[in-house]
Amino acid sequence: MSKKSNGTLDQRRAKVLLIGGGGVGTIAALNLERGGLASVTVVLRSNYETVNEHGFNIESCDHGSLTGWRPTEVVDRVPIAGEGQWFEYIVCATKNVVDVPPSLTSIIAPAVTPSTVIVLVQNGLNIEKPFLSAFPSNMVLSGVSFMGSSEPQHGHIKHDFNDILVVGAFHNPSVDAVTEEHAARRFVELYSAGGRTKCTYSADVGWTRWRKLIYNACLNPICAITGLDTGRIRLADGVIDGLVRPAIDEIRAAARASGHELPDDITDTITKIPLDMYLPPSMLTDVRKNNFTEFENLLGEPLRAGQALGVPMPTLQVLYHLCQAIQWRNKEAKGMVKIPAKRTYTD
Amino acid sequence: MSKKSNGTLDQRRAKVLLIGGGGVGTIAALNLERGGLASVTVVLRSNYETVNEHGFNIESCDHGSLTGWRPTEVVDRVPIAGEGQWFEYIVCATKNVVDVPPSLTSIIAPAVTPSTVIVLVQNGLNIEKPFLSAFPSNMVLSGVSFMGSSEPQHGHIKHDFNDILVVGAFHNPSVDAVTEEHAARRFVELYSAGGRTKCTYSADVGWTRWRKLIYNACLNPICAITGLDTGRIRLADGVIDGLVRPAIDEIRAAARASGHELPDDITDTITKIPLDMYLPPSMLTDVRKNNFTEFENLLGEPLRAGQALGVPMPTLQVLYHLCQAIQWRNKEAKGMVKIPAKRTYTD
Incomplete structure (x- = not known):
């Protein structure tokens, strides 16, 4: 089936903004793009110039070797939603150092619209709290990744351990649970489309x-x-x-x-x-x-x-x-x- | 009074073997020699060649600046007692890493005679136990030093904080307490003779x-x-x-x-x-x-x-x-x- 064969909702490519193209984020972007159901804009910071010029060089246990791979778009700052841009999902795959500013909520704020679903592919407990506080009407998903992947040099990704991702919704009291589950399951669908990873839905985020x-x-x-x-x-x-x-x-x-x-x-x-x-x-x-x-x-x-x-x-x-x-x-x-x-x- | 003016017991110089001529040990040796009641043989390891050739360069808050200072004798191994050598006190001023061989007891063993008093100018608890076990008839003294002194380069001693030493006897069940106290007080006398340090006797070693x-x-x-x-x-x-x-x-x-x-x-x-x-x-x-x-x-x-x-x-x-x-x-x-x-x- 061609990616653009018709205009029905489930076949259009979901627009995904991914923050943090390091080891984990880049493999997530690659996997989403390869599934064909998402187009990914990756926001880079330290490795922006290298990747913008040469793309990513990837050695992946799930995806093989790729030279000069590029997602749909690479940018060096978070786009402002509304300027012809709108993202269904914002995936945060950066390191999450809450005691050192700027906060991740302030970083993604320009791209967040009322219907944006925020996906935190990050570790630890209570990481959703600042997001539910900053964006009280948005859905926030939990992504617990077991992949092993690092970026030994700018733009060089070494993905050693298989991409296993467990997705569920952090409950937002202002959103009903069925809608949250739907958003989480849709993200699992996007992430699983490539067939090379093990992405599962789990209601039991805690x-x-x-x-x-x-x-x-x-x-x-x-x-x-x-x-x-x-x-x-x-x-x-x-x-x-x-x-x-x-x-x-x-x-x-x-x-x-x-x-x-x-x-x-x-x-x-x-x-x-x-x-x-x-x-x-x-x-x-x-x-x-x-x-x-x-x-x-x-x-x-x-x-x-x-x-x-x-x-x-x-x-x-x-x-x-x-x-x-x-x-x-x-x-x-x-x-x-x-x-x-x-x-x-x-x- | 000349150091060798007569042959009475209290005026002869006590023979002291000092193990470890680093920051603390060198200042202890200097202080004992300056008191005039002791002659010190210092056993060096890593800094032996430098000190044997050039002596010690010392900046001391108690003793001032000295260039090329030498104790009575500098050696690169522990002397064997009996070969014309006999030590009244063996002062251990090395770092004391009990979990890494060789043990300090094995290092000093060749110089220990039945009447040798061992002085541990070292920190921590139960440090006397291996000595009382290895040398069950010898007296072992506790020296708790509050001096601050270091050896930033071989043979260069930087003594920043005053030499305060608290001496007492670790009790050896095979020695009577009065004899132990006498040995401790005599060491305090040797150490205090120079008049530049604060060396006190304390019975309460613990x-x-x-x-x-x-x-x-x-x-x-x-x-x-x-x-x-x-x-x-x-x-x-x-x-x-x-x-x-x-x-x-x-x-x-x-x-x-x-x-x-x-x-x-x-x-x-x-x-x-x-x-x-x-x-x-x-x-x-x-x-x-x-x-x-x-x-x-x-x-x-x-x-x-x-x-x-x-x-x-x-x-x-x-x-x-x-x-x-x-x-x-x-x-x-x-x-x-x-x-x-x-x-x-x-x-």
Whole structure:
């Protein structure tokens, strides 16, 4: 069937604005375009010039090797909706550092119209709250991605682990749940059209997100703080039993208190990551590059959620404050906080 | 009075063997020599060649500037007692990394005779245990030093904070306490003879050591893990209230359970360190240089002591395992532990 064979609604290409063409975002854009049901405008920042000139070079476990690939459109700023532009979906695939401005809500605001569906392909808890607050009549979808993909150089995408995406709606009290489910299922349809990825709908957004926190609130900060990757963290003295298991037990207890029962053997999933792959989790990569981490969404939010429900979380509490200190160190190094001058001694 | 004016016991120079001529050890050797009651043989390792050729260059807040200073003798290995050599005191002023061989007891063993008094000018808890075990009939003294001194280059000593040393005896059950006190007071006499330092005798070795753990078990690892110095740790978001105070409360509780009541306002001593000095504690300096830290004596031993007495220490427990992981990272980097090869993919 030709993409433009007729004018019926389900066959026109959905206009998608995708923010953040890094490892995950670029593969999402590629997959949406390849499905033929969406045309994607990608907003780039640091890699804009490279990609605008040369396109993306992609090595993908799902899509093969592509040289000079381009989405429908590449732009260096968020378009203003209404100037001949209108987006059905805005997919946010950037890193989400809520404690460092500008906020993602302010970044996407110019493109948001009353009917725009916002899709957050990002990790952590309560990430929808600023969006529901800034755009109270819009639908906001949850995308939990399990793909492994990075951008070692500008415009070069290395996609190592299959694109698995779980989509559902964050509930907006001003929207009825059936409409939200329809929007989520339609996005699954767009994303699944290419046939190369595993995109599923799940109504239980909370469970899906707590499930992923086993990795992101526990292993991720422990690796970032110690400088050890997923293999070394298992080999190092005392770390699994002294840190990883206690942290996971605390996340499980907080999830349970929040109404989400995670499976008994969930702890073992961490220790089943093949040892000899030596993967750096995202926060470790960030810390190594002196970049900001997503510690507030990945660790701070579940900690606050659990503590508010009376769950003791002593391990995550310490990890949280250490991540907070490391974040501050990077803010100071980047000149975002000023400190008193060093005292000089004439002694 | 000439140093060799007569042969009476109290006027002969005590023979002291000092292990570790870094920042603290060199100032201790200088001070002992300047007092005129001791002759010091200093055992050097990494800086032996430089010092043997040029002596030490010292900038000291207690002793002024000295160029090419030499103790009585500089050697590159521990002398064997009996070959015309005999030492009244062996002063250990090295870093004390008990989890990395060779052990300090094995290093000093050739020089130890039945009457040798071993002086440990080192931090942490239970540091005497391996010595009492290896040398069950010898006296072992505790030296808690508050001096600030470093060796930024081989043979260059920068002594910034006054040499305050608190000396007492670790009790050896096979030695009577009066003899131990005598040995400790005699060392205080040797050390005080120069008149430029504050060396005092204290019978309460345990209290003195727990007191210093407020700094060494709490601030030191928190700075090392976060990469922040003593000034920045006070400025960073959430660290004092979220980490430092809880850690100090745990050390105070463990000290109390061990019979040592630390003053109520002890927590404030940390926050009274002048902010704008931005000092890196020893473990931070070690971590920055990828050197091993003394985390087992500074943090592991008080943690185990407190936990054995039923004291909850959740903050220090997490800090301990993080330090343990960082130590492992350095062991792996130095080839002291082997890990499976990284998997290669042909995909």
